[in-house]
Amino acid sequence: KNYLRHRNLTLEFSERVNVIAGISDGGKSSILEAMKWPLKNTQGFGFRYDPVIAGDKGPAPKKEEMTSTILNFDDGTLMRQRNERGVNQYILNDDLKNPLEDLRKIPDEVTRLANIDEYNFQEQHDTYFLLQDTPGEVARKLNRVSGLTLIDSSTKKIEAMESAVSGEIKQSKKVIEEKEERIQGLDFLDRAEPLIGAIEKSITQREEFRKRRDTITSIVETLEDLTRKKEEVEDWLEVEKPYEELQALVDQREKEAERRKALSDLVSQIERTESEKKGVDEFLLIETPYNEICSLLHEKQDLREKRTRLVDLVKNIEETTGDLSLYTAHLEKLKKTYLEALQKAGVCPTCGTRWDKMDKKTLRRHLG
Template identity: 30%
Template sequence: MIKQLRIQNFRSHKNTKLEFVKGVNCIVGLPDSGKTNIIRAINWALTNRPLGFRFHSNFAKGPTAVDIDFEEGNQISLVKSKSESGYVCNEKEFRAIGSDVPDEVSRISNITELNLQTQMDKPFLICESPGEVAKVFNRVSKLEKPDLVIASLTTDINSKNKQIKILSLDKIEFEEKLKRFENLPQMKNDLDEIEQIENKRQKIKNEIDELFSMIENIEAVKKIMENMIDVDKARKELVSINKLYTEIANEQKKHMSLQDIITSTEEVEDKMQNIKMDYKDIQKDFGKFLKTIRICPYCEKCKEPISAHNLDKFIKVELA
């Protein structure tokens, strides 16, 4: 219960102090003497409504303040100026309150809009709908909070049911998607087998490459062997040619030494002509043979072309 009220710079009240007694208190006075503003000041201090600074007295420069003392010894004050506002509850300050009322102020006053009624308000609950009347009775009988809790729980339940429905649909969708992966274990086994086959294929390929390399080496060795066989043949042919050349040279010497002795020059000339013809045939054969070999018959291991060894002298010897 309110014990004392102090009003400063609130509408027509510059500095008003009222003390109340238990029971009914009546405030009387002439019209426009500030009676309604007393109710407005109490409502303003308890609800912080209306907002702003419009209840400030026109004649005052200081802040507007309303102090309320209760029988229990508690005290609340609402002070507002153009630049700041705040509550003081049992000497505890609450700054930057905005549009709210501190919980401690509401708890101490225990007064709501149900406890206040002005002369212009409708008769209490008479004109209200049944729903509004039920809400008021619930507040008075302290059943408002259980109703709020039930409403909140109902809202939560509905929200959870919606979530469950959505999650159930998601579950069905995911299950359908998972069906595409039912064969994953078999696919993994197949993949392992494919990897094993690929490893074997790569191993076989490497072995084939090694075999081809060996075949190439064998072919190269064969070619070398064939060349070596040609060298032996060329060496034998060359020895025969050297012998023939020696014989021809000896015949030439004999011919020169016997030239004075031989009486018939015609027989000697015929013989020499035959020898020249035979020698030319041999030269042709030897020249053809030199064109078929790739290794010098004198050097054997030399890899230079045959023309670099000046072997043409063996096929260009002219008989005297």
């Protein structure tokens, strides 16, 4: 669908050999390219359908329309689709919710489902399969088809694995011998074990002495801190009473300051109230004329909006009338063209009535 020369093409192949024949540049190779696209992940030529090249008078596909190939097998369905909006994916068995979009290689699911090789395709310029190949090429292809190539490659892999394992075994034996030599060189550890035990015991005792020293040091520092605080308390007791008397005087002064501020705020509020009262009295004198002017301004605004809507409505009616005239003229032109084609054909393609036997009622029915 929408591939090269084919807008929408469906083919049903036989189970054996299928031959596609046709005129030159008629779309034969396009069919093979469309089949190779999902099977080999290849994209030949400019894949998008072009109505000019295909000789089609219809429009070109939209960017969001899919170019797709669907292959039906006995075991399932394979679809490959793509558009110019970035969609490029495989879909197996109509499972649209789980497309395969990693196209760096052919998905394994596609290979298992199709089970098709390059030998299944023969294009018009390819050499005849096996008949024009060299003996060596024939043997290679037969070995691949019969599975001998797989056996040879498997044998080579096994031999390579066997060689690698043999090398690893030799390397492991060498490492074991080196470790045994190192173990023999560590016989002195049996004699050193009592010495190590004595050293560990000495280290443990030293750690215990260190902990005791740290504890004594902490106690001494605490005693010094307490002595310093005791001296500070004694100094404070000497100045406590004068400090309290001074603090009482400071508190009394702050209370007096707060009272003065409250009185000042009250006086300011009374002055503002008197000023606002004077402004209200002045506004009451002009309130009625002010309300009348506001009402007139609102009415003027409403009339202006109604006039704007009427102007827009008249403009829309004029445009609609012009379009209707164009559509009427176009319809009359189409009716005239249809009558000329009907008269030229001599018979109606829908009901089979001959032109010379059509009455006015039949013509009106054909023309809607």
